[in-house]
Amino acid sequence: xxxxxxxxxxxxxxxxxxxxxxxxxxxxxxxxxxxxxxxxxxxxxxxxxxxxxxxxxxxxxxxxxxxxxxxxxxxxxxxxxxxxxxxxxxxxxxxxxxxxxxxxxxxxxxxxxxxxxxxxxxxxxxxxxxxxxxxxxxxxxxxxxxxxxxxxxxxxxxxxxxxxxxxxxxxxxxxxxxxxxxxxxxx
Numbered sequence: 127x128x129x130x131x132x133x134x135x136x137x138x139x140x141x142x143x144x145x146x147x148x149x150x151x152x153x154x155x156x157x158x159x160x161x162x163x164x165x166x167x168x169x170x171x172x173x174x175x176x177x178x179x180x181x182x183x184x185x186x187x188x189x190x191x192x193x194x195x196x197x198x199x200x201x202x203x204x205x206x207x208x209x210x211x212x213x214x215x216x217x218x219x220x221x222x223x224x225x226x227x228x229x230x231x232x233x234x235x236x237x238x239x240x241x242x243x244x245x246x247x248x249x250x251x252x253x254x255x256x257x258x259x260x261x262x263x264x265x266x267x268x269x270x271x272x273x274x275x276x277x278x279x280x281x282x283x284x285x286x287x288x289x290x291x292x293x294x295x296x297x298x299x300x301x302x303x304x305x306x307x308x309x310x311x312x313x
Contacts, residue, residue: 177203177312177313178309178311179198180307180308180309181198181213181308181309181310182306183213183308184304185304186215186305186306190215190216190294191216192216193214193215193220195212195213195214196213200230200232202232202234203244203312205244206234206237207232207234207238208232208233209228209229209312210230211310212285217289217290217291221294221295222291224289225248225287225291226285226286226288227246227286227287228282228284228286229242230278230282230283231278235278238277240275241277242275245313247311248308248310249308249310250300250306251300251308252299252302252307255299255300257296
């Protein structure tokens with residue numbers, strides 16, 4: 127009989143624990159159910175538009191030894207084109223920096239005029255000087271038989287830019303406290 131009382135008491139404790147777990151999960155479940163049942167048309171999708179962005183690449187001493195690409199976070203131009211910048215500190219020629227512009231699929235693509243025709247100015251800066259190159263759709267339409275500036279049909283288009291943007295020797299002038307600053311301006 128003593129064993130049955132212990133078993134009964136243990137069973138009561140387990141039931142109490144299960145009740146508390148169910149109560150906690152029920153609250154979470156009800157909150158989740160409520161958020162799912164809210165009409166989707168009440169949700170607001172917001173896009174931040176930027177025609178100029180400043181990129182800071184830190185640890186340049188290590189990056190110059192690596193062949194790994196660096197991608198910026200996707201942003202939208204003022205017209206609504208979604209893009210990112212891709213930087214290789216060691217391009218196909220290991221003593222050059224490579225920088226590319228890449229259009230990405232965006233929520234606003236159906237409302238935009240295609241192909242993308244803006245100029246993309248890529249500038250390296252230090253306190254006293256700057257180095258700029260411009261990527262335009264006209265530069266590449268004659269050189270490439272692809273759709274880098276057309277409406278994106280996959281997640282992203284082929285990136286366009288410069289395999290040999292600047293030599294590492296000249297690049298050293300733009301590295302400040304082991305950081306490189308790149309300005310991207312869409313015009």
